[in-house]
Amino acid sequence: MMNISDIIVIGGGLVGSAVAYGLARQGAKVTLLDEGDQAFRASRGNFGLIWVQGKGFGMTPYARWTRLSAGLWPQLANALFDDTGIDVRLEQPGGFCFTFSDEEQEERRRRLQAIQDELSGDYPFEMLGRQEAIARVPALGPAVTGASYTPMDGHTNPLKLLRALHAANLERRVHYVSGQPVKTVTAQLRAGGSLFTVEGRWQAPRVVLAAGLGNPGLAEQLGLYAPVVPNRGQVLIGERTARFLEHPTLNVRQTDEGTIQLGDSMEEVGFNDNVTTGVMASIARRGVRTFPVLAGLRLVRAWGALRVMTPDGFPIYEESPKHPGAFVTTCHSGVTLAAAHAFRVAPWVAGASRPEEIGVFQAGRFSNPNYRPSHAH
Numbered sequence: 001m002m003n004i005s006d007i008i009v010i011g012g013g014l015v016g017s018a019v020a021y022g023l024a025r026q027g028a029k030v031t032l033l034d035e036g037d038q039a040f041r042a043s044r045g046n047f048g049l050i051w052v053q054g055k056g057f058g059m060t061p062y063a064r065w066t067r068l069s070a071g072l073w074p075q076l077a078n079a080l081f082d083d084t085g086i087d088v089r090l091e092q093p094g095g096f097c098f099t100f101s102d103e104e105q106e107e108r109r110r111r112l113q114a115i116q117d118e119l120s121g122d123y124p125f126e127m128l129g130r131q132e133a134i135a136r137v138p139a140l141g142p143a144v145t146g147a148s149y150t151p152m153d154g155h156t157n158p159l160k161l162l163r164a165l166h167a168a169n170l171e172r173r174v175h176y177v178s179g180q181p182v183k184t185v186t187a188q189l190r191a192g193g194s195l196f197t198v199e200g201r202w203q204a205p206r207v208v209l210a211a212g213l214g215n216p217g218l219a220e221q222l223g224l225y226a227p228v229v230p231n232r233g234q235v236l237i238g239e240r241t242a243r244f245l246e247h248p249t250l251n252v253r254q255t256d257e258g259t260i261q262l263g264d265s266m267e268e269v270g271f272n273d274n275v276t277t278g279v280m281a282s283i284a285r286r287g288v289r290t291f292p293v294l295a296g297l298r299l300v301r302a303w304g305a306l307r308v309m310t311p312d313g314f315p316i317y318e319e320s321p322k323h324p325g326a327f328v329t330t331c332h333s334g335v336t337l338a339a340a341h342a343f344r345v346a347p348w349v350a351g352a353s354r355p356e357e358i359g360v361f362q363a364g365r366f367s368n369p370n371y372r373p374s375h376a377h
């Protein structure tokens with residue numbers, strides 16, 4: 001029997017779940033298909049930052065988009081709490097990035113200043129010398145020479161976020177099918193638009209590809225292009241400890257449960273999500289160098305997970321010119337951008353005009369010989 005809905009979302013990670021949530025809030029009948037545990041799933045292995053600082057250097061629309069999402073995050077956390085009773089533990093007290101030399105400090109200042117100039121001043125940041133940084137974060141070690149701070153940064157509990165999105169989707173009658181790898185999507189042109197058929201069993205006039213690293217093969221079938229590749233990050237978890245860190249930082253954060261999360265690496269090692277002692281050691285060393293109090297900390301867990309990375313690190317949001325109604329949505333900051341996905345991308349998928357900030361994030365940029373962005377990191 002054919003299952004009919006308004007929109008099929010393929011991929012139930014943070015991107016697909018957030019888009020599905022936004023669609024369901026608008027009253028759409030949504031089917032969400034997910035491959036399951038055998039797939040690589042960045043949404044279950046990330047660092048939990050809602051991070052604005054430094055993002056969009058050389059690509060101003062990305063700075064705007066990231067900022068917009070961070071601003072929408074309280075609305076997302078509240079909506080999820082209202083729908084499910086799950087507190088995703090959102091905190092946005094501003095974030096620090098620490099530096100270990102004057103050169104590093106100057107380079108950071110230059111980048112943040114460039115973004116602020118591009119955003120006509122609407123991008124607050126502070127550069128702090130060592131003493132100012134210690135006054136704000138007393139646990140800093142002697143090797144830290146300074147810091148940058150922006151008030152827009154925050155963090156959440158990313159597993160609670162994923163759970164809340166799934167629970168809210170169930171609450172709003174999204175038809176969630178897990179254990180369903182999608183291999184085939186076909187498009188038929190009818191009077192009034194396209195009709196998409198997935199695996200011969202699900203049909204809808206709109207389909208969203210949000211399958212993370214599974215997107216490239218699906219995109220091809222719909223006249224879309226999603227050149228994403230894996231990029232491994234290793235993450236360490238230290239035992240619960242007395243609270244010493246009130247702010248998220250780029251490499252160390254104390255979670256809502258009191259554990260210490262240390263991260264993360266960026267490695268191009270293909271579809272390999274193992275951990276390695278060399279990388280774990282260097283993550284731990286950097287953590288201890290920043291916060292000597294961590295030297296005696298017992299590590300309780302470590303993992304590797306694969307980011308979903310485009311060639312320039314910026315997202316792809318595109319509707320197929322060949323098969324209107326088919327969309328691809330993919331990015332490597334699915335926590336940070338979850339609110340924008342629910343409240344801006346979902347309405348666009350449902351038929352509203354495309355958010356201004358994301359017009360540049362079409363995959364055609366990769367075939368433009370004049371396109372020279374600096375990488376998202």
Ligand SMILES: Cc1cc2nc3c(=O)[nH]c(=O)nc-3n(C[C@H](O)[C@H](O)[C@H](O)COP(=O)(O)OP(=O)(O)OC[C@H]3O[C@@H](n4cnc5c(N)ncnc54)[C@H](O)[C@@H]3O)c2cc1C
Binds near residue numbers: 040
């Ligand atoms: C180590 C690490 C640290 C990170 N830290 C942060 C951070 O601090 N802040 C931040 O904003 N982001 C962070 N990220 C990135 C963030 O986790 C990802 O951007 C986000 O999880 C991507 O979500 P996704 O839904 O696109 O992909 P995934 O989580 O990979 O989900 C894709 C889903 O699609 C399904 N799927 C795949 N193929 C198919 C198919 N053919 N058919 C059906 N289903 C399919 C899979 O089952 C999976 O559930 C980090 C990532 C890593 C790895």
